Each structure stands twice: as structure tokens, then as C-alpha cells.
Amino acid sequence: MNLSIVEYPDKILKQISEKVEKFDKELHDLLDAMYPIMVKTNGIGLAAIQVARPKQVLILNIPEEDGEQPIENLIEMVNPIIVKKDGEIVYQEGCLSVPSFYEDIIRFENITVNYQDRDANTKTLEANGLLSVAIQHEIDHLKGILFIDKLSYARRKKFEKEYKRMQKEKKSSK
Ligand SMILES: CC(=O)Oc1ccc(/C=C/C(=O)NCCc2ccccc2)cc1OC(C)=O
Numbered sequence: 001m002n003l004s005i006v007e008y009p010d011k012i013l014k015q016i017s018e019k020v021e022k023f024d025k026e027l028h029d030l031l032d033a034m035y036p037i038m039v040k041t042n043g044i045g046l047a048a049i050q051v052a053r054p055k056q057v058l059i060l061n062i063p064e065e066d067g068e069q070p071i072e073n074l075i076e077m078v079n080p081i082i083v084k085k086d087g088e089i090v091y092q093e094g095c096l097s098v099p100s101f102y103e104d105i106i107r108f109e110n111i112t113v114n115y116q117d118r119d120a121n122t123k124t125l126e127a128n129g130l131l132s133v134a135i136q137h138e139i140d141h142l143k144g145i146l147f148i149d150k151l152s153y154a155r156r157k158k159f160e161k162e163y164k165r166m167q168k169e170k171k172s173s174k
């Protein structure tokens, strides 16, 4: 399964991802294929829609203090739902589908998420800080929402201008 990252402004990223009903080999192969892509691109979170699979599947690997991302920290979430949320946290976010662009985004500080693992076992996770931000960022992807969609009108305009210039530079440098 050869996956590549879909980049903004590709319309695929606006699709709503479907609930996973079958916890079969195809799901396991997708999860297994997403992990190396996230690691290779220094990602800490990846949603299946970013590799053009509109399924409610996401993976996370929050780095340790030393920056390492051991596979033991890998979290695989299927059909995640945020059931509790409170507080506020601002974090400078980036996204593998919006390369080289980072902006401060406000999210809930504390969340509780219900989800299933790759074998359909239901799990509940309480998260705060970076893990909480990452989970909210990735669950937004499953709803077709990118972090740049949460910017104010003025900052969004700034982003569009910067992004177009960057894409032109990238093309001319090829
Ligand atoms: C050049 C460039 O685009 O750099 C990057 C940008 C973003 C990322 C990864 C972003 C990422 O994992 N986002 C997950 C969601 C999230 C955002 C903020 C905090 C927690 C979770 C990696 C980059 O490095 C490469 C090599 O692509």
C-alpha cells in the first residue's frame, strides 16, 4: 500500500471521514502504512484523510522530552469521539498537509476521548497539553477541518498569500 501525503489546497482534505465498521486486515494494513509516513516526515499526528483514506482513523506519537518518538508512545484511534472538554490552551500548530506553515491556534486544554483500538476494543483517554492539542487537530481532519480554517479572516488572508508564494518558489526551484 503506497501512501503519500495529500497537501492543501487539495479538496480531498475537506471530505468527511466515514466510521470504521470492519476491524479487518485492510484497517490493520492502513494503520501499519500510516506509521512510517508520520515518522519519516517528523510528524506527531496523522489522520487517514491525509493519505486519501476517508476513514475515521488517526495515529499519534507525542515526542518525549529528548525529542525521541519511541513506538511505545504510538496511539492508534479508530472512531474517536471527544466526550468531555474544558479549559483553553494556545499552541503553535503545524500540519503535514500544510507544509512550512505554523500558527497559534486556541483549543481545549483538557479533553476526554472515547475511541476503539485496531481490534475494536473501546478505550477512554484523558489528555491535556500537547497530546490534547494533537488529538483535537487530528479529529478536526476527520471532519474535513484544517487548522488554517480556524484562523481569523485577516490571518487566513495572510496565510493564503504566503502559501501561494511558497508554492511558486517550490515549483520554480524544481
Ligand atoms: C517543512 C515542514 O512542513 O515541516 C513540518 C511541519 C509540520 C510537521 C508535523 C506536524 C504534525 O505532526 N501535526 C500534527 C498535529 C499537531 C499540531 C501541533 C501540535 C500537535 C499536533 C512536520 C514537519 O516536518 C516535515 C519534515 O514535514
Ligand SMILES: [Co+2]
Binding pocket: 094, 095, 096, 097, 137, 138, 141
Ligand atoms: Co494536520
